[in-house]
Amino acid sequence: MSVTLAIDAMGGDHGLVVTIPASCDFLQKHSDVKIVLVGNAELIKQALIEFPQAPMERIQIISASEVVLMDDPIEVALRRKKDSSMRVAITQVKDGLADAIISSGNTGALMAISRYILKTLDGVDRPAIAAAIPNEKGLGTTMLDLGANSDCEPMHLVQFAQMANVMLQVIDGIPNPSIGLLNIGEEVIKGNEVVKRTGELLHQTNLNFYGNVEGDDIFKGTTDIVVCDGFVGNVVLKASEGLAKMMSGLIKHEFNRSLLTKLMAICAMVPLLRVRKRVDHRRYNGAVLLGLRGCVIKSHGSADRFAFGFAVDRAYEAAKNRMVERIAQAFVVETTSL
Amino acid sequence: MSVTLAIDAMGGDHGLVVTIPASCDFLQKHSDVKIVLVGNAELIKQALIEFPQAPMERIQIISASEVVLMDDPIEVALRRKKDSSMRVAITQVKDGLADAIISSGNTGALMAISRYILKTLDGVDRPAIAAAIPNEKGLGTTMLDLGANSDCEPMHLVQFAQMANVMLQVIDGIPNPSIGLLNIGEEVIKGNEVVKRTGELLHQTNLNFYGNVEGDDIFKGTTDIVVCDGFVGNVVLKASEGLAKMMSGLIKHEFNRSLLTKLMAICAMVPLLRVRKRVDHRRYNGAVLLGLRGCVIKSHGSADRFAFGFAVDRAYEAAKNRMVERIAQAFVVETTSL
Numbered sequence: 243m244s245v246t247l248a249i250d251a252m253g254g255d256h257g258l259v260v261t262i263p264a265s266c267d268f269l270q271k272h273s274d275v276k277i278v279l280v281g282n283a284e285l286i287k288q289a290l291i292e293f294p295q296a297p298m299e300r301i302q303i304i305s306a307s308e309v310v311l312m313d314d315p316i317e318v319a320l321r322r323k324k325d326s327s328m329r330v331a332i333t334q335v336k337d338g339l340a341d342a343i344i345s346s347g348n349t350g351a352l353m354a355i356s357r358y359i360l361k362t363l364d365g366v367d368r369p370a371i372a373a374a375i376p377n378e379k380g381l382g383t384t385m386l387d388l389g390a391n392s393d394c395e396p397m398h399l400v401q402f403a404q405m406a407n408v409m410l411q412v413i414d415g416i417p418n419p420s421i422g423l424l425n426i427g428e429e430v431i432k433g434n435e436v437v438k439r440t441g442e443l444l445h446q447t448n449l450n451f452y453g454n455v456e457g458d459d460i461f462k463g464t465t466d467i468v469v470c471d472g473f474v475g476n477v478v479l480k481a482s483e484g485l486a487k488m489m490s491g492l493i494k495h496e497f498n499r500s501l502l503t504k505l506m507a508i509c510a511m512v513p514l515l516r517v518r519k520r521v522d523h524r525r526y527n528g529a530v531l532l533g534l535r536g537c538v539i540k541s542h543g544s545a546d547r548f549a550f551g552f553a554v555d556r557a558y559e560a561a562k563n564r565m566v567e568r569i570a571q572a573f574v575v576e577t578t579s580l
Numbered sequence: 581m582s583v584t585l586a587i588d589a590m591g592g593d594h595g596l597v598v599t600i601p602a603s604c605d606f607l608q609k610h611s612d613v614k615i616v617l618v619g620n621a622e623l624i625k626q627a628l629i630e631f632p633q634a635p636m637e638r639i640q641i642i643s644a645s646e647v648v649l650m651d652d653p654i655e656v657a658l659r660r661k662k663d664s665s666m667r668v669a670i671t672q673v674k675d676g677l678a679d680a681i682i683s684s685g686n687t688g689a690l691m692a693i694s695r696y697i698l699k700t701l702d703g704v705d706r707p708a709i710a711a712a713i714p715n716e717k718g719l720g721t722t723m724l725d726l727g728a729n730s731d732c733e734p735m736h737l738v739q740f741a742q743m744a745n746v747m748l749q750v751i752d753g754i755p756n757p758s759i760g761l762l763n764i765g766e767e768v769i770k771g772n773e774v775v776k777r778t779g780e781l782l783h784q785t786n787l788n789f790y791g792n793v794e795g796d797d798i799f800k801g802t803t804d805i806v807v808c809d810g811f812v813g814n815v816v817l818k819a820s821e822g823l824a825k826m827m828s829g830l831i832k833h834e835f836n837r838s839l840l841t842k843l844m845a846i847c848a849m850v851p852l853l854r855v856r857k858r859v860d861h862r863r864y865n866g867a868v869l870l871g872l873r874g875c876v877i878k879s880h881g882s883a884d885r886f887a888f889g890f891a892v893d894r895a896y897e898a899a900k901n902r903m904v905e906r907i908a909q910a911f912v913v914e915t916t917s918l
Contacts, residue, residue, distance in 0.1 A: 377826070378826045378829065378830075389764055392764060392772040392775075393772045393773060424815060426727055426730060426810070426811055426814040426815060426818075427814075427818075434730040434731045434809075434811050435731060437730075437811075456814075456815070456818045457814070457815040457816065457817065457818030457819030457820070457821070457822060458818045458819060458821055458822025458825070459822070460819055460822060461819070461822035461823050461825070461826045462822060462826075470815075472764070473764055473772050473775075473812065474811065474812055474815055476764040476765075476794075476795070477762060477764060477794070477795040477808075477812055477815075477816055478795065478815055478816060478819045479795065480764075480765075480794045480795030480796045481795030481796060481798055481799070481816045481819065481820060482795070482819060482820070482823050483795070483796055484795060484796030484797070484798060484799035484800060485799050485820050485823055485824065486823065486827070487796070487799070488715070488716045488799040488800075488859070489824070489827055489855070489859070491716065492716075492855045492858055492859065493851070493852075493855050496851035496852070496854045496855050497848075497851045499851070503850065503851050506847050506848045506850065506851055507848070507851070509844050509847035509848060510835075510844045510845070510847060510848030510852075512841065512844065513831070513834035513835045513837070513841050513844055513845070514831075514834070514848075516834045517827070517830045517831050517834050520830055521826070521827065521830065
């Protein structure tokens with residue numbers, strides 16, 4: 243079976259400079275893939291000239307005259323830019339012309355347009371954003387929701403767990419992923435009301451529910467999946483990015499202090515690079531928008547060629563293994579069994 | 581003016597091994613301080629023998645027969661262990677025999693017993709836990725609440741801001757600290773309902789309200805204070821501890837791989853130690869329980885002699901500069917001005 247991936251070629255901080263090389267890399271690695279590049283056709287063609295070895299018979303260019311900017315309000319992206327590369331790419335999935343869409347554009351716009359064009363799966367109240375975060379075990383802890391839903395009811399969190407459960411089976415090949423509910427521990431009051439009720443509901447499902455986990459369990463890799471509302475998830479994700487950036491900034495600063503410390507940096511290069519590789523967020527690039535009638539993958543806005551390739555790979559795995567159909571099935575089974 | 585500090589000598593993972601040496605260190609540095617050591621009097625006396633240079637005339641020992649364990653449920657700590665070192669130490673403050681109390685014990689128990697014994701200040705609906713987190717600027721970002729209140733109303737968050745405002749003026753000498761409201765940014769929905777309403781209320785106060793901040797702003801040091809509910813605060817704090825631990829674990833692991841990498845570690849020691857020093861959480865030890873009729877400082881359970889000293893120092897600054905009275909005044913002014 244061949245897989246067709248629609249790529250918002252203009253999206254993200256870098257646009258074509260990243261999306262075109264990464265697409266060509268991917269086509270060369272996977273002979274069963276076709277890529278639909280959506281955006282300014284002239285500029286795309288021009289960018290492709292630099293990749294004469296690219297299999298042009300598996301590349302299709304679809305023109306879109308507008309681009310959703312990273313700071314465009316959702317309303318502008320959704321209502322005014324009706325010929326944006328993002329929207330036209332999503333429409334490819336809606337029309338059955340592509341199996342998945344990948345964009346590095348504005349997350350809010352991507353979710354809003356995807357919901358509008360693709361609609362939500364039956365039984366799913368709220369789509370959610372799921373992504374893997376590097377953990378101590380050298381694997382990724384998949385966390386959701388990362389910002390689509392700031393106020394959640396217990397049933398929404400249970401649905402997030404159900405969707406992520408299918409996603410990890412399909413994309414990561416984990417047969418029965420463990421699920422943790424993000425909570426606070428030994429402090430005065432254990433968890434808020436929504437989380438307490440969610441715990442009770444999760445125990446009643448047939449999911450592999452581990453129970454409550456705390457903030458540090460994300461990085462310990464205590465469970466494969468960590469479920470929380472989009473407010474908490476987004477704050478944790480950004481705080482972690484902020485801390486990691488501060489740490490690496492400090493390390494760079496201290497090694498750049500003098501000629502002597504620069505020499506020390508050269509001496510310590512190998513282990514430090516190994517550390518960086520192990521927690522390299524680029525390898526975990528590609529958040530999945532779950533709960534839609536179509537496979538939508540969000541790449542980090544600042545993703546480079548290497549990172550974007552990982553997002554494309556997640557889209558490929560999800561599409562090839564029919565993630566959306568399997569989530570839909572899980573919700574049908576769930577509903578009939580209740 | 582002399583300051584009397586009550587110390588729960590038995591609290592924390594290490595108890596006397598940490599509290600006694602740190603108390604003796606502190607007394608030697610501050611001639612205007614008296615310390616009341618609360619706990620098993622025999623064991624305290626025995627531990628003091630190792631510090632013959634300690635100014636015994638400024639040390640008082642008060643006996644308490646029980647100890648709140650780190651995993652004691654709050655009910656046990658509060659209702660059954662009525663002669664715990666924690667409770668007896670807090671009672672010193674209640675009875676006007678000490679100006680502040682420091683404990684490394686169980687946070688939940690410390691908050692519950694403090695609320696029960698000391699009561700809450702007029703105008704304060706909910707006490708909160710505030711602590712500083714190291715940021716890029718080399719200062720601390722004070723964050724609250726860190727786990728006392730998982731479900732908050734907008735007015736509670738406004739009160740947290742008001743209390744932290746006084747705390748930073750008093751303890752850190754920042755005349756008009758800037759206050760950020762923790763929120764999520766460009767994602768689909770900007771913030772939950774409570775946060776939106778809190779922002780409106782904070783704009784109406786005379787506080788130096790910066791506006792919304794995101795997770796990474798905590799580590800950028802965008803504002804002096806970051807306000808959030810105790811659920812989010814606790815998750816972020818623990819996630820950050822988890823990430824920092826993972827990073828330092830990975831660095832150690834990579835430098836310990838072989839004799840060669842161990843040699844590299846020696847070469848890189850100076851800059852790496854400087855980084856560690858700059859983000860050393862021990863220097864930020866000492867969370868403040870705000871909103872009580874008495875000054876209560878929580879030291880990290882695993883604090884060592886060095887870290888515990890910082891918690892004692894925060895208690896000393898808060899007591900000397902009459903933090904509790906000034907918070908009380910701020911709430912009187914606030915109430916009459918409304």
